[in-house]
Amino acid sequence: MSSIVGNKLKLSIFGESHGNGIGAVIDGLPAGEEINYLELNEFLKRRSPGKKFTTKRVEKDEFEILSGVKKDYTTGSPLAVTFKNSDATSTDYEKIKNIPRPSHADYTANIKYKGYADLNGGGHFSGRLTAPMCFAGGIAKQILERKGIFIGAHLKSVGDIEDIDFKDIELSDEIFKSILNRELPILDLEAEKNAKNYLEEIQKEGNSIGAIVQCGVIGVKAGLGNPIFDGIENNIAKIMFGIPGVKGVSFGSGFESAKMKGSEHNDEFYFKDGIIRTYTNNSGGIQGGITNGMPIVVDVAIKPTASIFLEQNSVNLDTGENTKLKIMGRHDPCIGIRAVPVVESLVAFTLLDFII
């Protein structure tokens, strides 16, 4: 399995959704970095399940640090952390263990691991594994904030309902913080109301819906990154696809760029208070794999949750017959909602890897 990412700063993720626990080893954190546990726990809560519009599985996401921290400061040696799984209901999965859920990893994992993988609750492929990702990212965010770099994400869209585009506004840490007070991480109040109503309908239907998580970064100076295969875009895109359910990653105007003329897309320069800025930010803060000093803006397309409660076609891997599938259990109606802090985390982790 390849559950390790990073260059100078490495993140290794382990565990299964219904096993004893999950966790991470973070290697390469600088020594002497303070960890604010209050802030870290608040951050982890943004991802935790069990709230409105999420799966009803209740996990407190309390962690135990085994190494790498002394008296609230990183020691510089590998930081190992574990989280217990305390609310797994494996019977929901035992009943359908030979019938793969369409578009989850059941079928592909079954083939690759010859039937040996523990796939209850999605096993190692589960969104549960994003808890240790947020632990690593929460620490990275704290380190970056001390360097004047701030990161925030929101739901740019839920189905057809659209929020304000980060690319089109002057981003600030105040804007990032304002999203934290919302029931859904959406800036525009009307869009938030529409999304809540729509999610209620989707839940009633037993269905799910896709979303775009958009993340902004302010405070990164021009000149960070590399060309060709090791740029900021390359590394952010790679880590984003580690989030279960991610189907697309784009920067700035992304796929819309393909429809634009050069005169519309080019980000023209100007000086403001001695700093070079651009009037537009279609590049999403990155050109040639290197930051240009404008906010980094990355869009992450998240598919609708595969586990829906409607009857679907599948196959019985034991009997070799076509069959109907009706699942049980507790599932997120829209993965995007809880993926917001996960996207922030992995953007933070990647930028810290470039900076240290």
Ligand SMILES: Cc1cc2nc3c(=O)[nH]c(=O)nc-3n(C[C@H](O)[C@H](O)[C@H](O)COP(=O)(O)O)c2cc1C
């Ligand atoms: C925070 C989070 C929560 C998720 N919750 C669910 C869920 O409740 N049910 C489900 O079927 N998939 C859920 N997923 C997505 C699956 O884990 C994912 O679709 C599956 O592992 C297959 O991976 P892929 O979609 O990247 O191909 C969630 C993902 C994340 C990031």
Ligand SMILES: C=C(O[C@@H]1CC(C(=O)O)=C[C@@H](OP(=O)(O)O)[C@H]1O)C(=O)O
């Ligand atoms: C447990 C979490 O999310 C889980 C992610 C998930 C999946 O298939 O990805 C399926 C569900 O698992 P279960 O069927 O055991 O309730 C979610 O609850 C979590 O995020 O902590």
